[in-house]
Amino acid sequence: MRVVLGEDLVLLRDGLIRLLRAHDFDVVEAVDSGPALLDALVAHRPDVAVVDVRLPPTFTDEGLRAAITARRRVPGLPVLVLSQYVEQLYARELLSDRAGGVGYLLKDRVSDVRRFVDAVRRVASGGTAMDPEVVTQLLARGARDRSLGTLTPREREVLALMAEGRSNAAIAARLFVTEKAIGKHIANIFGKLDLPLSEDDNRRVLAVLTYLEAV
Amino acid sequence: MTDHDLVREVRARLTRASLALARVPLSLLGLALVPLQLVTYPLVLVTVGVPLLLLSTALARRYTGHHRGWAAGVLGTGIPSPYRRPANRGPMTRVRTVATDPATWRDLAFLPVNAVVGTLCGVLPLALWLGGAFGFAAPLLWLNGAREVEYSLIDADTPGNVVLAPLLGVAYLVLAWWATDRVEHLHARVARWLLAPGARAALTDRVRELADSRADAVDARAAELRRIERDLHDGAQARLVSLGMSLGMAEELMARDPEAARELLAEARESSSLALAELRGLVRGIHPPVLADRGLDGALRALALAHPLPVSVDLELAGRPEPPVESAAYFAVAEALTNVAKHSGATGAWVRVRHEGGRLALMIGDDGRGGAVPTEGGGLLGVERRLGAFDGTLGVASPVGGPTIVTMELPCALSSVKTSSSSGTA
Numbered sequence: 001m002r003v004v005l006g007e008d009l010v011l012l013r014d015g016l017i018r019l020l021r022a023h024d025f026d027v028v029e030a031v032d033s034g035p036a037l038l039d040a041l042v043a044h045r046p047d048v049a050v051v052d053v054r055l056p057p058t059f060t061d062e063g064l065r066a067a068i069t070a071r072r073r074v075p076g077l078p079v080l081v082l083s084q085y086v087e088q089l090y091a092r093e094l095l096s097d098r099a100g101g102v103g104y105l106l107k108d109r110v111s112d113v114r115r116f117v118d119a120v121r122r123v124a125s126g127g128t129a130m131d132p133e134v135v136t137q138l139l140a141r142g143a144r145d146r147s148l149g150t151l152t153p154r155e156r157e158v159l160a161l162m163a164e165g166r167s168n169a170a171i172a173a174r175l176f177v178t179e180k181a182i183g184k185h186i187a188n189i190f191g192k193l194d195l196p197l198s199e200d201d202n203r204r205v206l207a208v209l210t211y212l213e214a215v
Numbered sequence: 216m217t218d219h220d221l222v223r224e225v226r227a228r229l230t231r232a233s234l235a236l237a238r239v240p241l242s243l244l245g246l247a248l249v250p251l252q253l254v255t256y257p258l259v260l261v262t263v264g265v266p267l268l269l270l271s272t273a274l275a276r277r278y279t280g281h282h283r284g285w286a287a288g289v290l291g292t293g294i295p296s297p298y299r300r301p302a303n304r305g306p307m308t309r310v311r312t313v314a315t316d317p318a319t320w321r322d323l324a325f326l327p328v329n330a331v332v333g334t335l336c337g338v339l340p341l342a343l344w345l346g347g348a349f350g351f352a353a354p355l356l357w358l359n360g361a362r363e364v365e366y367s368l369i370d371a372d373t374p375g376n377v378v379l380a381p382l383l384g385v386a387y388l389v390l391a392w393w394a395t396d397r398v399e400h401l402h403a404r405v406a407r408w409l410l411a412p413g414a415r416a417a418l419t420d421r422v423r424e425l426a427d428s429r430a431d432a433v434d435a436r437a438a439e440l441r442r443i444e445r446d447l448h449d450g451a452q453a454r455l456v457s458l459g460m461s462l463g464m465a466e467e468l469m470a471r472d473p474e475a476a477r478e479l480l481a482e483a484r485e486s487s488s489l490a491l492a493e494l495r496g497l498v499r500g501i502h503p504p505v506l507a508d509r510g511l512d513g514a515l516r517a518l519a520l521a522h523p524l525p526v527s528v529d530l531e532l533a534g535r536p537e538p539p540v541e542s543a544a545y546f547a548v549a550e551a552l553t554n555v556a557k558h559s560g561a562t563g564a565w566v567r568v569r570h571e572g573g574r575l576a577l578m579i580g581d582d583g584r585g586g587a588v589p590t591e592g593g594g595l596l597g598v599e600r601r602l603g604a605f606d607g608t609l610g611v612a613s614p615v616g617g618p619t620i621v622t623m624e625l626p627c628a629l630s631s632v633k634t635s636s637s638s639g640t641a
Contacts, residue, residue, distance in 0.1 A: 054508075
């Protein structure tokens with residue numbers, strides 16, 4: 001699986017390269033600035049990009065903006081954004097093209113290697129990987145939205161785990177119930193959030209988006 | 216203007232002219248304070264003058280204070296008190312402050328000036344009104360045989376006098392109408408000229424204000440640094456120490472008891488992410504990253520998104536304020552929004568930001584129960600101090616029953632750099 005890496009801190013960049021290579025990723029290019037990242041993403045069209053939000057030259061949200069621009073030029077380009085902090089505003093921007101293949105994680109999550117690699121794979125295959133912290137913030141506010149307000153506590157729990165990007169099996173294991181029960185909950189969630197019935201896996205992304213847009 | 220309005224307006228002006236005349240004795244009375252005050256100065260040398268001086272200045276200040284209030288009422292703008300703050304350290308320092316205060320001398324100068332100007336301004340309007348009225352009375356007297364009565368150089372023998380006198384009377388009345396309020400204004404302006412703080416006193420005041428706000432800013436900064444130091448020491452630093460310990464023990468246990476070592480490593484990882492979480496909170500408190508990334512626009516929108524209530528943000532800025540102002544504005548809005556969430560009982564809030572006339576204007580409103588007041592130790596007072604360091608002001612309009620609107624103004628220039636635009640979803 002081909003990866004483009006955008007990270008300006010040398011230590012972290014080397015660490016990430018080592019970590020990804022150890023898990024059979026092919027790091028085709030590792031860059032350290034926003035413009036270079038955009039060029040690399042458009043040129044290589046990797047299976048997944050792992051990007052730091054804050055990059056030179058401005059040291060603001062250069063990486064995030066490069067990723068969003070790249071997704072506009074290469075629709076559906078899977079991008080996993082890493083950041084020192086989570087900001088709902090950024091999560092919304094990332095998901096604004098309503099396509100999957102997006103992740104937004106705190107940098108510390110890298111230390112849980114297995115989950116991090118999982119998240120990279122999930123994003124590469126068109127899924128989502130939202131940081132639990134984003135999801136928690138959303139849950140705290142969810143009650144004020146009408147459609148989210150109709151969800152039962154259990155359904156909200158399931159939606160939260162779904163937003164993090166977990167599969168039905170993973171959610172079932174986490175909540176100690178059968179996968180079938182989870183399937184039922186998810187069907188209820190889609191119904192209550194008024195998401196059209198289809199076989200499209202993106203409904204999960206849409207459910208998360210509904211969440212994010214509950215303002 | 217209908218006849219009725221005209222009558223009412225004339226009556227109002229006549230009342231004002233009469234009141235001005237009534238003030239004449241008061242203006243003359245002020246003259247008495249001049250010798251009193253002048254005499255007390257040499258008497259200070261023989262101590263008996265000390266209480267006398269304090270008494271006479273107090274009297275003079277009461278007197279001028281009344282005029283200050285009156286002039287402010289006439290002019291429609293407040294007149295700040297020009298006096299130096301009494302340094303309350305013994306009667307002699309007090310006397311020195313009072314005696315050397317330029318405002319005391321300006322008060323003294325005001326008394327004779329006011330006696331003259333006040334008398335003239337008091338007599339003139341009513342004299343004009345009466346003069347006008349007499350223009351109609353004189354012809355009646357002449358027709359009744361009072362030949363010796365003369366009216367403004369017109370006497371009973373002047374040809375056409377019976378027509379001329381009322382015509383002149385009308386001219387007087389028009390002049391009286393025109394002059395009544397203007398004369399009062401003139402008097403008030405003279406009073407303000409002498410009773411408002413002089414340029415020097417205003418500068419002294421300004422210096423004191425600046426010294427106060429600087430002291431506040433320095434205090435706030437020191438408190439902030441202490442808080443950061445404490446948070447680092449008790450939080451992240453302690454966690455990193457325990458992290459090092461866990462790692463050291465794991466290193467030792469690696470060969471003997473790999474299972475225990477693995478547990479310790481897991482613990483160490485936990486520690487490291489807690490340390491990071493604490494650092495993250497700390498950084499947010501010092502300078503929110505989103506503010507650095509996106510400026511006020513993005514930061515306030517992010518704030519609104521994270522708020523438990525729906526908050527609408529209406530922001531139009533052509534550029535970015537200087538970073539310290541931007542940060543002060545951000546924290547001020549954050550504090551106000553926190554108050555909304557904590558105390559207002561509102562169902563929604565709004566934030567409006569504009570830059571007009573060299574000032575950044577921020578408004579935060581909610582539909583809650585109102586009754587908010589900036590109290591000692593409260594968040595709003597802290598915001599006021601914080602803004603004060605930038606010459607900013609805070610206003611709270613919060614009638615009981617709501618709604619509450621907090622307005623803040625910060626003088627600042629905008630840089631031409633446009634805030635980096637979001638992808639259009641925010």
